[in-house]
Every structure is written in structure tokens, then in C-alpha cells.
Amino acid sequence: MRVIVLSLALICGAFAFCHPAQSFEVEEFRRFGPEGAPALKVLSTTDTEVLAPLIDSFLAQFPGLAIEYTTLGSADLMKAITRPPPGQSDFDIAISSAMDLQTKLANDGYTRRHLPESPAQMPDWASWRGHVFAFSQEPAALILSRAAFSGLELPKTRQDLITLLRRHPDRFRGRIGTYDIAASGLGYLFATQDARTSESFWRLMEIFGGLETRLYCCSGQMIEDIARGDLAIAYNVLGSYALARTDLADRIVVIEPQDYTNMMLRTAVILKETSLEKEAGAFIDHLLNAAWSQSPQAAYPFERYPAASSRQSAPYRPIQLGPGLLVYLDRLKRARFLGEWRSAITQDETRGP
Amino acid sequence: MSPPRPESQLRTSGSLSRRLTLRLVLSAAFLTLVLFFVVLAFVRDISQRTQDSILLASATSIMDSLRVEAGQITLDIPYAALSMLGNVSNDRVFYNVRKDGEVLTGYEDLPAPSQAPSPGAPSYATEEYRGASLRRVTLARRLSLDGGPADIEITVAQTREGQTAELARLTRWALMMGGGFFLVSALIGIWAAQSSVQPLHALTGVVSRRGPKDLRPVRHAVPSEMAPLVQSLNRFIERLRVSLARSEDFIAEAAHRVRTPLATVRAQAEITLRRVEKAENRASLREMIRAIDESSRAAGQLLDHAMVTFRTDSLERKPVDLDGLARDLVERLRPVADLKDIDLQYSCAGVSPLRGDAILIQNAVRNILDNAIKYAPSETGVLIDVRQGPLDVIISVTDEAGGFPAEEDTAVLTQRFVRGSNAAGTIGSGLGLTIAREVAEAHGGKLVIEPSSTGAGACVSLSFPLR
Structure with missing residues (x-):
């Protein structure tokens, strides 16, 4: 009898310590707020340090509340919500830069409706169905190495870039980087939006392919390589990350293409299974307020871009939330797109599956 | 001769105007109800059709992107295929593509039509899926694949929240419109009922006046x-x-x-x-x-x-000098009164002429005087007084004949052939007071019988309005 009790206790202890029972890979876990307080469990693809100031300013308003912030990849986030391992406690909020996956979560019924406190501040396109809320605009930028472009005019548009690469193929051969869109969800999102917006994308990919373009999984690495001088051009890098690296500012140039710049929207959803609906709503409102209110907050980590369309904002194209994003998640569509892209970028004449 | 009182004696079978009003209002309510349901059915049908046509457009555009390349079915769903659904409403969107019943892409568990739709004839259905009500359309097409036929089915579905909200909005609108319609038609009904019985009221007024x-x-x-x-x-x-x-x-x-x-x-x-x-x-x-x-x-x-x-x-109305008329009569009757030793006293404070028929008025006054002289005991006085009231000229004849018994209804005395209970010993027909009353009434005046101020007899007054 005693043995059974002891072993039960051990099992329970084991479950309690290896938090949370995972079939997905957690990058980082951090708890904000007082011990023992009820915690909002936030799943996020955004680095903890980036959102920490906003979380702190939120918790300052709710002293009795804590936030458990778990960061992970966007695919893992999707998995954690749609196929939770048995015994996993429910999460309250999901924050992700994968707009398509967030849209799919909302479309497939994993999210909960929320009525923002001050919806007037927010542009219409910043939410979908009252389920998905965008709280940042981050450009798909062109990052250039200052050193590599000495004596050259910096390209302002994709056409400029195409012209430049055609004129100086040898100067840039092997020194161009972009996302491996088969590996990176964000790269795929930017590439599909590019393909949707302009025919020049495919031409650019053909040229990239001819110049032995290197493929990356993440923005951070590309920025590092540019700064080091290994790369001269990095295409479709998340501008917000590049701008955040103020330490590299003298070595890299961030270009927001003038023909059009896709704006990735970082979005948050309240998950259906939440038990802290009111608090989760308040956290979303806090994020939206920071993003869209007229008075900028010091804690807001992202660059603020104009929300209303104006002359100045003309090249910015916020990626449209909505069922259209689901199209690129389609298995056949994705396979076809990846095939096209691969054949362009690797100049492989035998087109892949 | 008392006028009949219709309120108490006539049996009534309801009110014409109430009956008319009720029927008009009821038919207005019925028509409103019919209108409301017709509009509702119409609106429901329209909004269903709208959603169906967008779903069909979406499914068709997906079908158009279907290719067979190197023996493989490929599909390049156009961005617009799903985004067009998002542009119309904020509803959730589901789709899948099946080949011979096996799901190629899209939502695996999306319900399929129980029997395969024939090519070119899309099948529509409303069903439950993931806790929400769905409208779905399924398109079918037969492809030739590896020398054999392959049946492709494309299903596109959308939740119906937007449609439901729109329907609720339109229902509210229809309800409001129905209410307004009912109000207006009820008011028109009431007005119509009132105005159609109005001639009856007018005729009643004309007759009863x-x-x-x-x-x-x-x-x-x-x-x-x-x-x-x-x-x-x-x-x-x-x-x-x-x-x-x-x-x-x-x-x-x-x-x-x-x-x-x-x-x-x-x-x-x-x-x-x-x-x-x-x-x-x-x-x-x-x-x-x-x-x-x-x-x-x-x-x-x-x-x-x-x-x-x-x-x-x-009746012919001419100016009549009541003073002169009464004075003449008194003088003419004085010999008869003298026979009974009755003292006729005449007084007049001066009156304006009234408009009337002199012969009738003379007849009335003579009848009253006759009565007074006839019923007065010997050696008493009969006082004739002509005076002017604020609106009328009054002639009153007061006798000392003991008056009418207290229990007797003096109004009855002015009816034909009715005589006072104490008149048994005297010659008379009972028509005198009737004549006097009829004359007074013909001139718009009245006859009043009351005990005299001394209590010794009766006072009969005739009043004629001056107008």
C-alpha cells in the first residue's frame, strides 16, 4: 500500500516538474508577476525580451495577475493548440507572427470572440471576425551591407534590384540571402504575398537562382551575415529585427522597397479554452492600445507605421487577414508553390514535386 | 305625446362604426401579418441565394484551377477563391477536394453530400460542422486520369453567422415596416369607419333637431x-x-x-x-x-x-304689442267678471314688442283668463301682470281660487282634455291650458303653472322670448 502511494506521489511530482508535458518544442518559459497569483498562459512566437516591457506595464495595472510566457516556433504553437498532448493545461492567448496560422486557428474554431475596448483607434484591417487582432506592422525589408554597396547607388525598388543584379552579377554571386520558404513560415508568407502582388517576384527569384542564393531559416542569421560582410543582400528580412539591432546600424542598410512593402501583422488571439476570458481580453486591449492609440507608449517595442492610408504610407501593404490566407496553407497549393519556387531559386530544371 | 326615448326602448344590435372599425383593423392586421411573412420568406430566399452564388463562384474558381499534369492532379487554388468569401462576410470558410471519395486537400472531415452531385449541377446543403451551422456547395467534375475516369468533387462551405445577422437585421426592418403599415392602415380604417357612419349621425341630428x-x-x-x-x-x-x-x-x-x-x-x-x-x-x-x-x-x-x-x-311672426293685446282682452272680459263680482286688476310696466302671431297669443291669453274667471270664486280678485324679463316678455294671471292641490302634477294639466281634480263643478273641456301651452311653445316660449306668491291661488305664466 505504502509503495503504491509513494509511486503515485512520485508520478505526480514528475508531472508537476516537467512542465508542460510537451510534444512541441519550447524555446523559453518565463513567469511574470507574483507567485501564486492566477496566471494568463501566453503562447508566443515573439521573443520574451521584446514583449517583456509591455507585459510589465500590463501587470502594473493588474497587480493580482501573473503571466506565464512560453515562446516557441509558429508550427509548434499551432500543434500545441490543435493537437494538445494529454494532460496539458489550456492556454489563454496565442501570439504569433504567422498570420496564416492564426487565421486558420480562428477559422477552425479554436479561438474566442473579443470586443476591443476602443475599436475606433484600430484600423479595420487590423482584426478579423473579432477573433484575430493585429498589434504590429513589420515590413518585409531589403537588408544591404553598407560595405558591399560602396560606390553603388542603393536600390529603392525591386526593379532597381533586378537591374543592379543584372549589371553586376559577379559582384553579388553567392552573397545573396533569403528565407528558405520551405522551412520558414514567415518566408513562405512573404513569398506568397510577393507572388500575389507582383510578377516581378518570379523574375527576381530566377535571378537569385542564377546567383547562387543562400537560403536561411531565420531573419537573425541573415542580419548577422550581412553585418559580418558574408552577405551583400538579404531579401524579405523582417525589418523590425534589423532595426532592433542598433549595434549593427553602421554596417547594414534597411530598405523598405518603394514599389511595395509587405507588412507582416503580429497577431494575438484568445483561445477558446481560456478560463480567464476577462483578463485575456484586457491583455489584448493593452496590446492594441499600445499599437494603435495616438499617444505612443515607451513600452511598445515595434516601429509604428501609419494606420490610415496616406501618401506616405502608399508603398506599405499590410497583409490582409482573412480566409484568403488559408489558400496558401492548402497542401496542393503549397506543394505547387514550393515546387515553382525551388525550381526558380535552385535553377533545377527537373522540377521538384 | 311624450317623445320616445330610443336609448331605453330601442333594441340595438351592436355599433355600426365599431363593427366596421373592428373589421378594417382586423383585416389590416391580417394583411400586415401576410406581408411580414412574405417579406421574410423573400428576404430569407434572397440572402440564401446570395450566399449560394458566392459559394458557387468560389467552388467554380477552384474547379477551374484543377489540372492534370503528368498523370497527377494538381490544384492551384486562386487567392480570390477564399478571399471573396471573406469580403462578403466575416464567416469561417471550409473547403475540400475529393477524388473518388478520397480527400486530396482541404478539411478531411468536412461533410460530403450523401449522393454524388452530377457534373454541372451543384448541390447545396445546410448542415452542422464543428459546432456551427454551415452552408455548403459541392461541384462535381469527371476527369480523365491515366486513361480512366476520376470523379472530382469540390466542396466549399461557409458558416452562416453573417447571413443570420443580416437576416435578423432584415427581420427587424420587416417588423418595423409591418408595424408602421399596420398603424397606418388601422388609422385609415378607423377614419374610414368614422366617416362612413358620419352621414347617419348627420341625418340623426337633422331629424332629432x-x-x-x-x-x-x-x-x-x-x-x-x-x-x-x-x-x-x-x-x-x-x-x-x-x-x-x-x-x-x-x-x-x-x-x-x-x-x-x-x-x-x-x-x-x-x-x-x-x-x-x-x-x-x-x-x-x-x-x-x-x-x-x-x-x-x-x-x-x-x-x-x-x-x-x-x-x-x-307660424307668421309680426310685431305684437302684448300690453295692448292683454289690456283689450281684460276690458272685453270685464263684463263677464263683473257678473261674478270678480275684480280684474291689470298692471303693466311697459314691454317691448315681441315677434309672433297676435291671433294665437290673444287666443292663449284669453284661454288663461277664461279659466281664471271661471274657476275663481265670487268676490275675489284676478291679477293680470305683463312685465319684461331679461330675455322674454311674461304675462302672468294670478287668481285666488285656492290653487291646485299639492299632490297634483301641474304639468299634466296642460295636456289635452285633462282637468284639475277640483274643477268638477265647472263647465270646461280641459283644452284651455293645452292651447296656451302650444301657442307658447310655438313661439319658443313656455307655460308655467305655480302656486301664487300669497298661496291663495294659482299663478299661470306665459313667457315669450324676445329674440
Whole structure:
């Protein structure tokens, strides 16, 4: 009898310590707020340090509340919500830069409706169905190495870039980087939006392919390589990350293409299974307020871009939330797109599956 | 002759205007209800069709992107295929593509139609999926694949929240419109009911405003539906008038025919009385003369009454000097009064002339004076007073004949052939006060009988408005 009790206790202890029972890979876990307080469990693809100031300013308003912030990849986030391992406690909020996956979560019924406190501040396109809320605009930028472009005019548009690469193929051969869109969800999102917006994308990919373009999984690495001088051009890098690296500012140039710049929207959803609906709503409102209110907050980590369309904002194209994003998640569509892209970028004449 | 009171004596079978109002309002309510449901069905159908057509457009555009490349089915779903659904409403979108029943791409568990739709004929259905109500369309197409046929089915579905919200909005709108429609038509109904019974009210007013002697036909313009009623009423009035006139004529003729022979009989009786010696014969002759006097007086009053009736029917108004008229009468009757030692006192404070028929008024005053002299005991006084009131001229005759007994209803005395209970010993027909009252009423005035101020007798007053 005693043995059974002891072993039960051990099992329970084991479950309690290896938090949370995972079939997905957690990058980082951090708890904000007082011990023992009820915690909002936030799943996020955004680095903890980036959102920490906003979380702190939120918790300052709710002293009795804590936030458990778990960061992970966007695919893992999707998995954690749609196929939770048995015994996993429910999460309250999901924050992700994968707009398509967030849209799919909302479309497939994993999210909960929320009525923002001050919806007037927010542009219409910043939410979908009252389920998905965008709280940042981050450009798909062109990052250039200052050193590599000495004596050259910096390209302002994709056409400029195409012209430049055609004129100086040898100067840039092997020194161009972009996302491996088969590996990176964000790269795929930017590439599909590019393909949707302009025919020049495919031409650019053909040229990239001819110049032995290197493929990356993440923005951070590309920025590092540019700064080091290994790369001269990095295409479709998340501008917000590049701008955040103020330490590299003298070595890299961030270009927001003038023909059009896709704006990735970082979005948050309240998950259906939440038990802290009111608090989760308040956290979303806090994020939206920071993003869209007229008075900028010091804690807001992202660059603020104009929300209303104006002359100045003309090249910015916020990626449209909505069922259209689901199209690129389609298995056949994705396979076809990846095939096209691969054949362009690797100049492989035998087109892949 | 008291006027019938329709409220108490007529049986009524509901109100015409209420019945009409009720029917009009009820039919308005019924029409409103019908309209509401028709609009609702219409709106429901339209919004269903709208959603269906967008779903079909989406499914068609997906179908168009279907290719067979190197023996493989490939699909390049256009961005617009799903985004067009998002542009119309914020609903959730599901789709899948099946080949021979096996899901190639999209949502695996999306319900498929129970029987495969034939190519070119999309199948629509509304069903439950993931806790939400879905509208889905399924398109089918047969491809040739590896030399054999392959049945492709494309299903696109959308939740119906937007449609439901839109329907609720339109239902509210239809409800409001129905309410307004009902209100307006009910008001029109009430107005119509009121205005269609209005001619009835008008006719009622015209008829009930008539004087008691007014037997002219109704000339008021009425709607054609009421014309037969009014014609019948006029025929009835005419018959009544003819029959009344005939009976009045008959009475006057009879009185006239009786009066002349009576005078002869009375003269003969007087002559005989002078010749007869025997006491009992004289007594019976005197009794006979008394009876003849009574009959002749009655006949005279009947004639008077007939005359009054005739003249009041076509009353001619001319200025009448009541003072002079009354003074003349008093002087003319003074010899009769003197016979009974009755003192006639006349007083007049000066009056304005009134407009009326002098002969009628003289007749009325004479009848009252006759009565007073007849019923007053010997050696008493009869006071005739003519004075002017604020709106009328009043002549009152006060006697000292003991008045009317307290229990007697003085109003009854002015009815035909009714005599006071203490008049038994006196010759009279009971028509005098009736004549006086009819004359007063014909002039818009009235006759009042009351105890005299001293209590020793009665005071009969005639008042004529000056106007």
C-alpha cells in the first residue's frame, strides 16, 4: 500500500516538474508577476525580451495577475493548440507572427470572440471576425551591407534590384540571402504575398537562382551575415529585427522597397479554452492600445507605421487577414508553390514535386 | 305625446362604426401579418441565394484551377477563391477536394453530400460542422486520369453567422415596416369607419333637431345607400301628417257642425224655459242648458285648438304689442267678471314688442283668463301682470281660487282634455291650458303653472322670448 502511494506521489511530482508535458518544442518559459497569483498562459512566437516591457506595464495595472510566457516556433504553437498532448493545461492567448496560422486557428474554431475596448483607434484591417487582432506592422525589408554597396547607388525598388543584379552579377554571386520558404513560415508568407502582388517576384527569384542564393531559416542569421560582410543582400528580412539591432546600424542598410512593402501583422488571439476570458481580453486591449492609440507608449517595442492610408504610407501593404490566407496553407497549393519556387531559386530544371 | 326615448326602448344590435372599425383593423392586421411573412420568406430566399452564388463562384474558381499534369492532379487554388468569401462576410470558410471519395486537400472531415452531385449541377446543403451551422456547395467534375475516369468533387462551405445577422437585421426592418403599415392602415380604417357612419349621425341630428310639430319631409342630402331609408321615413312622415291633418280637420268640422245646431237648441231651450212653469221641468231645462253650454264651449275650444294647430304649423311672426293685446282682452272680459263680482286688476310696466302671431297669443291669453274667471270664486280678485324679463316678455294671471292641490302634477294639466281634480263643478273641456301651452311653445316660449306668491291661488305664466 505504502509503495503504491509513494509511486503515485512520485508520478505526480514528475508531472508537476516537467512542465508542460510537451510534444512541441519550447524555446523559453518565463513567469511574470507574483507567485501564486492566477496566471494568463501566453503562447508566443515573439521573443520574451521584446514583449517583456509591455507585459510589465500590463501587470502594473493588474497587480493580482501573473503571466506565464512560453515562446516557441509558429508550427509548434499551432500543434500545441490543435493537437494538445494529454494532460496539458489550456492556454489563454496565442501570439504569433504567422498570420496564416492564426487565421486558420480562428477559422477552425479554436479561438474566442473579443470586443476591443476602443475599436475606433484600430484600423479595420487590423482584426478579423473579432477573433484575430493585429498589434504590429513589420515590413518585409531589403537588408544591404553598407560595405558591399560602396560606390553603388542603393536600390529603392525591386526593379532597381533586378537591374543592379543584372549589371553586376559577379559582384553579388553567392552573397545573396533569403528565407528558405520551405522551412520558414514567415518566408513562405512573404513569398506568397510577393507572388500575389507582383510578377516581378518570379523574375527576381530566377535571378537569385542564377546567383547562387543562400537560403536561411531565420531573419537573425541573415542580419548577422550581412553585418559580418558574408552577405551583400538579404531579401524579405523582417525589418523590425534589423532595426532592433542598433549595434549593427553602421554596417547594414534597411530598405523598405518603394514599389511595395509587405507588412507582416503580429497577431494575438484568445483561445477558446481560456478560463480567464476577462483578463485575456484586457491583455489584448493593452496590446492594441499600445499599437494603435495616438499617444505612443515607451513600452511598445515595434516601429509604428501609419494606420490610415496616406501618401506616405502608399508603398506599405499590410497583409490582409482573412480566409484568403488559408489558400496558401492548402497542401496542393503549397506543394505547387514550393515546387515553382525551388525550381526558380535552385535553377533545377527537373522540377521538384 | 311624450317623445320616445330610443336609448331605453330601442333594441340595438351592436355599433355600426365599431363593427366596421373592428373589421378594417382586423383585416389590416391580417394583411400586415401576410406581408411580414412574405417579406421574410423573400428576404430569407434572397440572402440564401446570395450566399449560394458566392459559394458557387468560389467552388467554380477552384474547379477551374484543377489540372492534370503528368498523370497527377494538381490544384492551384486562386487567392480570390477564399478571399471573396471573406469580403462578403466575416464567416469561417471550409473547403475540400475529393477524388473518388478520397480527400486530396482541404478539411478531411468536412461533410460530403450523401449522393454524388452530377457534373454541372451543384448541390447545396445546410448542415452542422464543428459546432456551427454551415452552408455548403459541392461541384462535381469527371476527369480523365491515366486513361480512366476520376470523379472530382469540390466542396466549399461557409458558416452562416453573417447571413443570420443580416437576416435578423432584415427581420427587424420587416417588423418595423409591418408595424408602421399596420398603424397606418388601422388609422385609415378607423377614419374610414368614422366617416362612413358620419352621414347617419348627420341625418340623426337633422331629424332629432326637429320641432315636435315639424312634419315636413326630410330634405337632407344622404348617401345613395341611405336614400331608401329616408324615402320610407318621408313617406311615413307624410302619412302621419295627412292622417293628423285629417283628424284635426275632422274634429274642427265636427265641432263646427255641432256648434251651430247647439246654439239653436240653446235658444229653443231658453224660450221653453220662459214658458214652462213647473219647477221640476225648469230644473231639467236649466240642466239641459248647462249641458248645451258645456258642449258648445268644448266645441269652441276644439275649434280654437284646431285653429292654433293650423296657425302654429305655419307660424307668421309680426310685431305684437302684448300690453295692448292683454289690456283689450281684460276690458272685453270685464263684463263677464263683473257678473261674478270678480275684480280684474291689470298692471303693466311697459314691454317691448315681441315677434309672433297676435291671433294665437290673444287666443292663449284669453284661454288663461277664461279659466281664471271661471274657476275663481265670487268676490275675489284676478291679477293680470305683463312685465319684461331679461330675455322674454311674461304675462302672468294670478287668481285666488285656492290653487291646485299639492299632490297634483301641474304639468299634466296642460295636456289635452285633462282637468284639475277640483274643477268638477265647472263647465270646461280641459283644452284651455293645452292651447296656451302650444301657442307658447310655438313661439319658443313656455307655460308655467305655480302656486301664487300669497298661496291663495294659482299663478299661470306665459313667457315669450324676445329674440
